[in-house]
Structures are given as C-alpha cells and as structure tokens.
Amino acid sequence: MAAKSAYTLVNPQNGDLAFKIFTFEDASHFDHVQRLNYLSMLLITEGEATLKADFTDYRVEKDNLLCFSPYQPFMLTEAEGVKGVAINFHPDFFCIHKHHKEISCSGVLFGNIYEPPYVSLQSGERQSLLSLVDQMKVEMKNPELAQYDLLISYLKIFLINASRIKVAQQPEEKRSLEEGTAPYIIQSLKDAIEEHFRTRHSAGDYAELLNISGNALAKVVKSYFNKTLTGLIAERIIIEAKRELYLTSKAIKQIAYELGFNDEYYFSRFFKNNANVSPQIYRDTVGFAKEEEY
Incomplete structure (x- = not known):
C-alpha cells in the first residue's frame, strides 16, 4: 500500500x-x-x-x-x-x-x-x-x-x-538594497508596519513615513502582495489581537485600546470583518478560556 x-x-x-x-x-x-x-x-x-x-x-x-x-x-x-x-x-x-x-x-x-x-x-x-x-x-x-x-x-x-x-x-553584513527600488520600499514598509501597527492604521500614515506618494506605494504593494496596504495593516492588527485574546485574560476593551482603538465596539466590528468571528467567540473557542481548561 x-x-x-x-x-x-x-x-x-x-x-x-x-x-x-x-x-x-x-x-x-x-x-x-x-x-x-x-x-x-x-x-x-x-x-x-x-x-x-x-x-x-x-x-x-x-x-x-x-x-x-x-x-x-x-x-x-x-x-x-x-x-x-x-x-x-x-x-x-x-x-x-x-x-x-x-x-x-x-x-x-x-x-x-x-x-x-x-x-x-x-x-x-x-x-x-x-x-x-x-x-x-x-x-x-x-x-x-x-x-x-x-x-x-x-x-x-x-x-x-x-x-x-x-x-x-549569513554574512556579517546584510546586502544593501538601493533606496527607492521596489525591494527597498517593501522591506521598509514591513519594518514600518511592525513598528507602528498599534498606533498607525491608515495607508496614508505609511506613505508619509516612507516619504512616498500614496498611489506609488499602493501600486508596489498591489504588485508584490496582490492586496491593498489597508489589508496588510489590518492583517497585522488582527494577528496581534488574536495573540492577546489567545494568551491573556485582558478585557477586550483593554486589547482594543492597546491596539489603537478608542471604541471597543468599533474594534469588535473591525475584528469580525477581518477574522469572520467576533473577539469573544474567538476567545471562547480557541483562546485563553480554552487554555485554562487543560
């Protein structure tokens, strides 16, 4: 067989x-x-x-x-x-x-x-x-x-x-990428999202940080990821939100605040739109509450 x-x-x-x-x-x-x-x-x-x-x-x-x-x-x-x-x-x-x-x-x-x-x-x-x-x-x-x-x-x-x-x-020194090229922009964007996703949620924020026009950045992101910059930012926020729901007993309101959302209900809608499930249901089924059972 x-x-x-x-x-x-x-x-x-x-x-x-x-x-x-x-x-x-x-x-x-x-x-x-x-x-x-x-x-x-x-x-x-x-x-x-x-x-x-x-x-x-x-x-x-x-x-x-x-x-x-x-x-x-x-x-x-x-x-x-x-x-x-x-x-x-x-x-x-x-x-x-x-x-x-x-x-x-x-x-x-x-x-x-x-x-x-x-x-x-x-x-x-x-x-x-x-x-x-x-x-x-x-x-x-x-x-x-x-x-x-x-x-x-x-x-x-x-x-x-x-x-x-x-x-x-790996060699001691990383290969440098020429500033302004698409690879340089993508790596700079990844670094910027990782550093700022808790406080900066808009595509315009990252265009400003990278000193590039919004249209030019959107074009590079679409070509590389086949998705929007707003989608990339949302994805990183959702990963962190899931991490907090999974690992901690923090109130959802506190998690929302730490991720830059002043309104818990707006955060819940944002989470559900991007994860296809509410924060509470996610926690109840795969998160902290389930971890405590074992």
Missing part, C-alpha cells in the same frame, strides 16, 4: 487550512505564482529548479529549505527532477510573532527580502528535519487531545533548527 502523501488539519471555525504536510514528486504544484495566506516551507530532497521570489531569481537544489511568508509571491520554473516535502501552516495555528522570543525565525527564515528565502542543508541537517516531519505526520494521525501541543512542539524544534542553520550561513 502506498504511503500517504498529504496530512491536513483544518480550522473548524472557518474551514481554512490550519496545518498541512505533503510530499511532491515534481514541481507542477508550484509552477505558477503562489500567494498563500499561510506560511510555507519546501524542503527539496531531489533535483533543482529556478525559484522566482520577491524580485529575484535563485537556483535552488537538493537539500535547500525554502521559506515563504503569507502572501509572499513565489514559483518554481525550469525544474529538473524536483521532489520534496512541503509544510504549510496558518498564523492562527502557529504565530511566529507570538513565539518570536522562543524561535527567533521572523526576519531570519521569513519576511526578510535582504536575504535569499532559502537555507542550504548538510545531509545530517536534512535528515534531522525530515525526522521531525515524520514525527509531525505521526501526531497528525493521533486523535488524542495532546495532538496540537505536540505538533506545535515539533514545529518549534523544526523552526529553531532551521533558523540556527541559516544564521550560521
């Missing part, structure tokens, strides 16, 4: 993908532009291909681990004998911002266009990561309540190990 090639967990609230592992025997799954609403990692075990990501082409090959942030466009072309395993996970399942201090992979594995979006592995490192993948597959077949906690633990270990490998490979 053939081994199962895909293992999937779905968010019961909205039916969206939460976590998935699948093997691929060629590059056909990735031969068109991917703009996924979750994080994605591809571990190439055989072959080689041209990776088109951000604004650059890279030649990737066996024992490369490719890492992509949500909505980061990428595709594989000119593939020759490519095989491997993919790991996809939604920020609702595992938020790299929430676990930043533990894994430090945000800006190392994901979201840094100053560096190539892949890690080169030695054969022992590849086998160590593939062993963790096998352990995650075992847990995904396990119906016990501890399934989620163990999956998160294995995923953390995977990310920590991959981050350490990439950090060891």
Whole structure:
C-alpha cells in the first residue's frame, strides 16, 4: 500500500487550512505564482529548479529549505527532477510573532527580502528535519487531545533548527538594497508596519513615513502582495489581537485600546470583518478560556 502523501488539519471555525504536510514528486504544484495566506516551507530532497521570489531569481537544489511568508509571491520554473516535502501552516495555528522570543525565525527564515528565502542543508541537517516531519505526520494521525501541543512542539524544534542553520550561513553584513527600488520600499514598509501597527492604521500614515506618494506605494504593494496596504495593516492588527485574546485574560476593551482603538465596539466590528468571528467567540473557542481548561 502506498504511503500517504498529504496530512491536513483544518480550522473548524472557518474551514481554512490550519496545518498541512505533503510530499511532491515534481514541481507542477508550484509552477505558477503562489500567494498563500499561510506560511510555507519546501524542503527539496531531489533535483533543482529556478525559484522566482520577491524580485529575484535563485537556483535552488537538493537539500535547500525554502521559506515563504503569507502572501509572499513565489514559483518554481525550469525544474529538473524536483521532489520534496512541503509544510504549510496558518498564523492562527502557529504565530511566529507570538513565539518570536522562543524561535527567533521572523526576519531570519521569513519576511526578510535582504536575504535569499532559502537555507542550504548538510545531509545530517536534512535528515534531522525530515525526522521531525515524520514525527509531525505521526501526531497528525493521533486523535488524542495532546495532538496540537505536540505538533506545535515539533514545529518549534523544526523552526529553531532551521533558523540556527541559516544564521550560521549569513554574512556579517546584510546586502544593501538601493533606496527607492521596489525591494527597498517593501522591506521598509514591513519594518514600518511592525513598528507602528498599534498606533498607525491608515495607508496614508505609511506613505508619509516612507516619504512616498500614496498611489506609488499602493501600486508596489498591489504588485508584490496582490492586496491593498489597508489589508496588510489590518492583517497585522488582527494577528496581534488574536495573540492577546489567545494568551491573556485582558478585557477586550483593554486589547482594543492597546491596539489603537478608542471604541471597543468599533474594534469588535473591525475584528469580525477581518477574522469572520467576533473577539469573544474567538476567545471562547480557541483562546485563553480554552487554555485554562487543560
């Protein structure tokens, strides 16, 4: 009997993908532009291909681990004998911002266009990561309540190990990007949103911070992310709101205030419009209250 090639967990609230592992025997799954609403990692075990990501082409090959942030466009072309395993996970399942201090992979594995979006592995490192993948597959077949906690633990270990490998490979000084170019604007925008999303919610705020016209910034964002700048800002606010609802017992009014909303009801409408569920229902089903039960 053939081994199962895909293992999937779905968010019961909205039916969206939460976590998935699948093997691929060629590059056909990735031969068109991917703009996924979750994080994605591809571990190439055989072959080689041209990776088109951000604004650059890279030649990737066996024992490369490719890492992509949500909505980061990428595709594989000119593939020759490519095989491997993919790991996809939604920020609702595992938020790299929430676990930043533990894994430090945000800006190392994901979201840094100053560096190539892949890690080169030695054969022992590849086998160590593939062993963790096998352990995650075992847990995904396990119906016990501890399934989620163990999956998160294995995923953390995977990310920590991959981050350490990439950090060891990075040069002391990052490659600089020419000011005013699209890559420079995108990286500057990511940095600005991360620093100011609690206090600056409008697209105009970021155009002003980056000293660029609103239309020019909107055009770059649409080209790169295929979404609006307002949508990007909202997404980062929602990630933080979910983090607070999940990890703390803070009143929703307090969370709203800390995220720059003076009106709790406006914040609740904003959350529901972007997360398809109210803050209270989110907390009751996946957040702090549920955590306290165990």
